[in-house]
Amino acid sequence: MTVDSDSDEQGQRPKKPNHDQEVEFDPDFRFELVGDLYADLLHSDLERTPDTVNKMSKNPISIEEVIARRKLKHASAKRKRVDEYESESGTSDCSTERSTTDCEVPDEFKGEGASLEVADKDEASVDDSDSQQDSPSEDDDSLSVESETETQAEKDRKAVFFDLETRQDSHSSFLTMNLSRPLQRALTSLGFVSPTPIQASTIPVALLGKDVVGNAVTGSGKTAAFIIPILERLLYREKGNNATATRCLILVPTRELAVQCFEVGSKLAAYTDIRFCLAAGGLSLKSQEAALRTRPDIVIATPGRLIDHLRNSPSFTLDALDVLVLDEADRMLSEGFADELNEIIKSCPVSRQTMLFSATMTDSVDELVKMSLNKPVRLFVDPKRTTAKGLIQEFVRVRAEKESNRTALLVALCKRTFRQRVIVFFRSKKLAHQVRVVFSLLDMNAAELHGDLSQEQRLKALQSFRDGQADFLLATDLASRGLDIKGIETVINYDMPNQFEQYLHRVGRTARAGKSGRSITLVGESDRKMLKSVMKHSASDDNIRHRVIPADVVLKWSKKVDELKGEVVAVLHEEKEEKQLLQADMELKKGQNMLEHEAEIFSRPARTWFQTEKEKARAAGRKQGGNGIAPGESGISPGDSLKPKRDKYAGLSRKVKRRKMAIEAEQEPGQKGAIDAAIRSAKRQARPGKVGKVQTKNAAGGRKKVASKGTSRVGDAFNHDLSAKREGIRARKGDAIGGMGRRKGGKR
Numbered sequence: 193m194t195v196d197s198d199s200d201e202q203g204q205r206p207k208k209p210n211h212d213q214e215v216e217f218d219p220d221f222r223f224e225l226v227g228d229l230y231a232d233l234l235h236s237d238l239e240r241t242p243d244t245v246n247k248m249s250k251n252p253i254s255i256e257e258v259i260a261r262r263k264l265k266h267a268s269a270k271r272k273r274v275d276e277y278e279s280e281s282g283t284s285d286c287s288t289e290r291s292t293t294d295c296e297v298p299d300e301f302k303g304e305g306a307s308l309e310v311a312d313k314d315e316a317s318v319d320d321s322d323s324q325q326d327s328p329s330e331d332d333d334s335l336s337v338e339s340e341t342e343t344q345a346e347k348d349r350k351a352v353f354f355d356l357e358t359r360q361d362s363h364s365s366f367l368t369m370n371l372s373r374p375l376q377r378a379l380t381s382l383g384f385v386s387p388t389p390i391q392a393s394t395i396p397v398a399l400l401g402k403d404v405v406g407n408a409v410t411g412s413g414k415t416a417a418f419i420i421p422i423l424e425r426l427l428y429r430e431k432g433n434n435a436t437a438t439r440c441l442i443l444v445p446t447r448e449l450a451v452q453c454f455e456v457g458s459k460l461a462a463y464t465d466i467r468f469c470l471a472a473g474g475l476s477l478k479s480q481e482a483a484l485r486t487r488p489d490i491v492i493a494t495p496g497r498l499i500d501h502l503r504n505s506p507s508f509t510l511d512a513l514d515v516l517v518l519d520e521a522d523r524m525l526s527e528g529f530a531d532e533l534n535e536i537i538k539s540c541p542v543s544r545q546t547m548l549f550s551a552t553m554t555d556s557v558d559e560l561v562k563m564s565l566n567k568p569v570r571l572f573v574d575p576k577r578t579t580a581k582g583l584i585q586e587f588v589r590v591r592a593e594k595e596s597n598r599t600a601l602l603v604a605l606c607k608r609t610f611r612q613r614v615i616v617f618f619r620s621k622k623l624a625h626q627v628r629v630v631f632s633l634l635d636m637n638a639a640e641l642h643g644d645l646s647q648e649q650r651l652k653a654l655q656s657f658r659d660g661q662a663d664f665l666l667a668t669d670l671a672s673r674g675l676d677i678k679g680i681e682t683v684i685n686y687d688m689p690n691q692f693e694q695y696l697h698r699v700g701r702t703a704r705a706g707k708s709g710r711s712i713t714l715v716g717e718s719d720r721k722m723l724k725s726v727m728k729h730s731a732s733d734d735n736i737r738h739r740v741i742p743a744d745v746v747l748k749w750s751k752k753v754d755e756l757k758g759e760v761v762a763v764l765h766e767e768k769e770e771k772q773l774l775q776a777d778m779e780l781k782k783g784q785n786m787l788e789h790e791a792e793i794f795s796r797p798a799r800t801w802f803q804t805e806k807e808k809a810r811a812a813g814r815k816q817g818g819n820g821i822a823p824g825e826s827g828i829s830p831g832d833s834l835k836p837k838r839d840k841y842a843g844l845s846r847k848v849k850r851r852k853m854a855i856e857a858e859q860e861p862g863q864k865g866a867i868d869a870a871i872r873s874a875k876r877q878a879r880p881g882k883v884g885k886v887q888t889k890n891a892a893g894g895r896k897k898v899a900s901k902g903t904s905r906v907g908d909a910f911n912h913d914l915s916a917k918r919e920g921i922r923a924r925k926g927d928a929i930g931g932m933g934r935r936k937g938g939k940r
């Protein structure tokens with residue numbers, strides 16, 4: 193009954209060794225390597241065969257070492273091959289040959305009146321030879337991924353749900369926003385002169401304490417849009433030992449994004465005394481627990497790890513939370529995160545301010561009610577879900593019978609034209625790994641990023657790509673959201689994502705912050721409707737191109753890739769063998785450890801999780817079917833709590849749950865109940881004091897009424913009406929709330 197999102201292995205309580213059962217040594221044991229590991233490299237349906245990628249986070253196998261070793265082994269043969277490649281990838285590849293090939297653009301382009309300019313002088317050409325044959329069917333519109341027609345009923349619901357009255361000032365400079373000096377300094381040192389549109393509209397509204405639902409294209413500065421107002425308001429928080437509390441929580445769907453958000457926040461807070469804590473999966477639980485004990489002002493977390501801390505770190509609570517931010521909110525609101533999000537929301541006070549942001553944010557009331565928002569202000573800067581203006585989108589057609597050429601097409605693109613600062617997206621971890629082996633064998637400097645790697649490997653891969661050591665980052669959708677890597681020039685989609693939102697996020701890794709960039713997508717026959725949707729939402733028709741790769745080039749590279757087949761299989765075999773050896777070694781160590789420290793290990797309290805094993809399996813199943821990031825790629829590791837304790841408090845409100853726990857604790861024999869009660873009492877004491885009985889005027893009878901418990905708090909960072917600052921008056925410590933968007937503790 194444990195949970196620990198550090199690794200797949202964790203989360204399981206060690207089984208008690210059964211000393212009665214003799215473990216026999218099997219002299220005939222052989223490492224089992226079943227199936228053709230290469231079989232699906234060039235084809236689809238990759239999920240059926242077992243994964244070959246290392247899943248062990250403790251001592252990961254280095255694929256570089258395996259490849260390097262094999263390269264050494266076949267040094268002479270390899271030298272010959274490299275010579276051959278070099279000679280062939282010289283002038284002949286970059287010739288201006290423009291023959292019609294098997295890889296043409298789908299004709300949907302033509303019907304839309306989109307630009308068909310040649311994208312690249314070396315290898316792209318216009319091809320409209322069979323426009324009739326492939327013209328879109330009449331009903332293609334109905335295939336559009338999202339419905340843009342809104343019923344009157346939905347419009348009415350939105351009118352009631354959203355706050356349409358709050359004035360949205362437009363600021364063309366950070367100076368007119370009256371931000372404090374430490375923040376102005378940080379903005380200057382980051383080179384932020386004027387706010388981006390989403391920042392200009394969000395910051396003043398967020399300073400009023402209003403709930404916000406924000407949408408703006410990828411790379412438009414949403415992170416700073418929510419961090420700046422949080423920091424500004426925290427500068428006026430109550431200070432001193434009793435007032436120390438975690439007041440803001442920023443939830444993000446992936447660990448990498450959490451690290452990035454932490455870095456942005458730390459830079460913006462560089463000249464303040466505001467403290468951050470990173471609580472993302474895959475990083476050390478112990479040091480996070482220690483950091484959370486100090487009650488940092490802002491916690492940036494992935495959902496799984498946060499829940500783990502909420503349940504298992506005695507001193508950590510969200511009771512004093514003032515602001516909850518969901519970055520990539522549509523992803524967090526999706527089914528894959530539903531259970532975790534519910535659990536977290538239950539732990540947050542209802543009086544919090546909530547801000548939701550994403551480039552593909554929904555304004556569907558049905559979705560948003562899940563967050564129990566309080567009259568949110570809808571800030572949709574780019575309501576049409578467009579791509580960035582500086583993005584040129586190219587498409588390469590892959591005919592059904594030529595699906596096996598995808599890898600060759602990718603290699604051709606990366607060898608000839610897009611040679612550095614390229615992210616390649618794949619739909620599966622296994623495929624990303626296999627292509628990584630192909631790239632390495634072809635001496636292309638690539639790093640991979642997906643959920644089958646340890647957190648250490650993930651961060652290392654990202655760093656090597658950021659530093660320019662790796663020219664290519666071969667990634668799954670784990671890297672599609674939010675990652676901000678300077679200088680990415682090209683995004684290649686090895687396959688078209690199933691969801692339009694996913695496409696927007698993937699291509700949004702380039703052309704960020706007003707810069708230009710290019711995306712190239714390999715489009716199969718089954719991707720037509722998605723292609724149409726993509727074209728419909730493009731920022732400009734002029735930005736759409738199609739690329740034709742000459743047939744002889746494709747042929748040459750598919751031959752090369754085929755020749756490598758044996759070597760790729762050998763590398764994957766070797767990797768698998770090493771993995772099994774390492775696994776055996778780890779099991780041995782684990783056994784020894786159990787023998788030596790059995791008593792101590794079993795005396796540790798079991799970590800708990802909020803779902804039962806069944807619920808968790810069900811949720812994992814749902815996640816698999818959901819969009820975007822696969823389980824294990826987010827902050828929630830699939831190993832989390834394989835044997836979770838049934839949560840008897842599930843479904844109860846926080847208050848009822850606490851009361852029930854307290855009663856049970858008192859009835860519990862021995863020390864445990866008393867200790868738990870003492871912890872709870874200490875937590876209560878540690879909470880920043882609440883403003884006791886606030887006397888408010890009862891509008892109906894004119895009688896004074898005592899505000900309910902939990903109304904507003906002393907030490908509340910947002911006890912101060914910062915809206916006053918908009919008029920040029922700086923709020924002071926101790927100012928009372930006035931003109932705020934809500935009353936603290938008010939019902940939602």
Ligand SMILES: Nc1ncnc2c1ncn2[C@@H]1O[C@H](COP(=O)(O)OP(=O)(O)OP(=O)(O)O)[C@@H](O)[C@H]1O
Nearest residue numbers: 384386387388410411412413414415551674676705
């Ligand atoms: N006011 C500003 N002036 C100049 N650059 C800015 C400004 N605000 C943000 N940026 C830069 O813009 C880039 C993109 O910012 P950010 O990652 O917050 O975008 P985003 O909208 O969250 O993107 P995504 O939707 O992909 O998550 C960052 O490199 C950031 O430093």
